[in-house]
Amino acid sequence: MHRVAAVGMQYNLVRCLKQLNLEATMNPLRTLCVLACLLAVAMGNPQSGNRSGRRSNSLDNVEQPSNWVNPREIEDLPNLKQVSLKKLQEMSLEEGATLLDKLYHLSQFNHVFQPDYTPEPSQIKGYIVGERGQKIEFNLNTLVEKVKRQQKFGDDEVTIFIQGLPETNTQVQKATRKLVQAYQQRYNLQPYASTDYSSEEQSQRSSSEEQQTQRRKQNGEQDDTKTGDLIVIQLGNAIEDFDQYATLNIERLGEIIGNRLVELTNTVNVPQEIIHLIGSGPAAHVAGVAGRQFTRQTGHKLRRITALDPTKIYGKPEERLTGLARGDADFVDAIHTSAYGMGTSQRLANVDFFPNGPSTGVPGADNVVEAAMRATRYFAESVRPGNERNFPAVAASSYQEYKQNKGYGKRGYMGIATDFDLQGDYILQVNSKSPFGRSTPAQKQTGYHQVHQPWRQSSSNQNQGSRRQ
Secondary structure, X not given: OHHHHHHHHHHHHHHHHHHHHHOXXXXXXXXXXXXXXXXXXXXXXXXXXXXXXXXXXXXXXXXXXXXXXXXXXXXXXXXHHHOOHXXXXXXXXXXXXXXXXXXXXXXXXOOOOOOOEOOOHHHOEEEEEOOOOOEEEEEOOOHHHHHHOOOOOOOOEEEEEEOOOXXXXXXXXXXXXXXXXXXXXXXXXXXXXXXXXXXHHHHHHHHHHHHHHHHHHHOOOOOOOOOEEEEEEOHHHHOOOHHHHHOEOHXXXXXXXXXXXXXXXXXXXXXXXXXXXXXXOHHHHHHHHHHXXXXXXXXXXXXXXXXXXXXXXXXXXXXXXXXXXXXXXXXXEEXXXXXXXXXXXXXXXXXXXXXXXXXXXXXXXXXXHHHHHHHHHHHHHHHOOOOOOOOEEEEOOEHHHHHOOOOOOOOEEOOOOOOOOOOEEEEEOEOOOOOOEOOOOXXXXXXXXXXXXXXXXXXXXXXXXXXOO
């Protein structure tokens, strides 16, 4: 029986090879992938084709590269140059996730995607948000010189946001803008004029902020503002298509940015204890490498690295670990809003947050791009003064555990106010539209919290689960 199956596979292999030889217009990368897939099938055990179930809202079922797609699915894949954020945004959430899932599994064949795309430092633009809210533009070659000219730079917090996707996409642009504006409020910087709002969005924004301000006043809360500096590195704007996205040289880019951070500490006297590095999408992994490079050069660690929906890594260097990992800074936290879409369900940080559990997307997100950008939106909401504890979370392995009050371990908050002693996987609920945070203490859990007091009570509200002070 095994001999018959092997002969049948060999026949299919020869037939497909002949077909590929005739189809001169076929995508070369697709041809290579089909060959790799067919060879893997021909050389494999006929009884080893048991594929596991697809996606689960649990961290106990993380997908492995062994769930290969079949040759026909490979042939039907679009040319990588045709895959864009716009195309993914036009697909439904599930369609986009399925396409990315196939491309990722494809990338695991014999290192099909090589990490060989490294934009020149002069091509990577960015800006410093000045005291009056103005954008002080730079490229990576001129970053340190521009920082030197800023008075009082590094006297308090220094936040460096590495944007991972191009702002030509409206969802990316909006999420980036929200994060910048949140830090302007936090650091008491004068917002610069913006014409990006529609009248409807401006109305919704004003209404949302007024409600939050009124709620803070009613609760007698004080704004947790402080001074600080914000740098935005627009790495995503140097990525034009999925080919560049999949072959991004994370290691090299991380080393370049890490070296710039070393220059900041050496020449501008910015202590590493006040640097908070944030990366979205693929830039989350770049931030991790930058943190390691900084430690390699100085012997010290950055204070914090935050990953906003870190992506799967398609192009991996051979015989070398790459990407974000706990230990890249004193504290590493990650927010996964598209674990089975553009993001990854892998545990990467000291603490990994999964809003509504590990899944393709989150409530209110219609496509994988919007789902990926929700991580940035959530973090931005937590940065705004008064909203720091909008996202209470519970340690759990699945959304079902969370809903059934079977969480474990210490409770905490997702976002800017995350405690540095949190560890493990955390689940929380979010709203489908802004404000996204539930802004109330999470449900009481069984087990651990029956013998441990989970919340510090305020003197004015001893009998109710008040906010953690």
